[in-house]
Amino acid sequence: EQAGKGEYDHFMHKEIHEQPTALAQAIEGRIDHGSGRIALEDFEPGTFEGIESVQLVACGTSYHAALYGSLALNAAGIRATALLANEYSVSAPPVDDDTLVIAVSQSGETADTLNALRQARASGARTLTLTNVVGSTAAREADDALFIRAGPEIGVAATKTFSSQAVMLLLLAQRLADDVRGEPHADLDSLLPELAAMPDRIDAILEASTADRVARRYADSESYFFIGRGLGFPVALEGALKFKEITYEHAEGFASGELKHGPLALVTPETPVFAIFTGEEDEKTLKNAEEAQTRGAPVVAVCPEDHRAVAVADDHLRIPETDADLAGLLANVQLQLLSYHAADLLDRPIDKPRNLAKSVTVE
């Protein structure tokens, strides 16, 4: 097993460091720089013509990627909702043959996600699986499959596959907008070079991260809160999930604006607040963070160096400047490292947290 970890003590740490390669593999050959269009191998232009709405079904970390994707789809003018696969049997919104249901699953074997996929098919929806595993059940059972090409992920807590899923959903959003409305939505002239630069940007974070120091500074806290807005919201949820999965400490993610609607009652000097800034209404998120700070909570800003939050915050996890579509994914890398180092300090079994399984094949 140690051989598979290479120079790393844990698979999770190795897989965090594999993200530049995983993302390069995910986007390779899928962007036609000449036409500025997204080329998804098995999907001829026009494949998604006629799709009126999208439902994304997933669990755990994949659900956070699905939520990220749903926001990107909505921004691209495609009606989309992310749904917890395990709730789908009791609360699925109506579907018809103009609905595309996308199962997002690293393994392609999660029972809850397979059930939702089967239900959607039986209801007449078009189905697509986004997965890391070629030949997985979800890939075989859906009408179509799209692979994230992240390479095997051994650590129970998903890391590189989240980044790859989110990036693939960003590409898919542009592709759907192109097929459905005849034009991609985002300013692809700026998004595509930023996407291509993601591997280098993540490398820069991995080389210079101070997440280990920050993890040590807040090691004795009572609870860890993560806040974000827009695309920063799924990242806040994911940051908290990762933290609780591998440290066993209490952590929660909130939409920044929700902090004042309840969670603020929990805020004390013992509850650091990690605030994610993506460039979407950052001044509001900063205000929300300051509301926590006024109640004594230390604030850790996850943002670029010259962001105005740096002067306000007690600590800073630095990310390179990029598009708002991608900033949350860079912030997430810092939060993965934070969780990793916090768990390492506590001597937790990082790759195999208690009570959790890599793939849950029961309902």
Ligand code: G6P
């Ligand atoms: C399990 C794992 C999580 C994962 C979830 C969904 O609960 O512990 O890390 O996010 O399943 O897995 P999937 O393979 O469907 O993405």
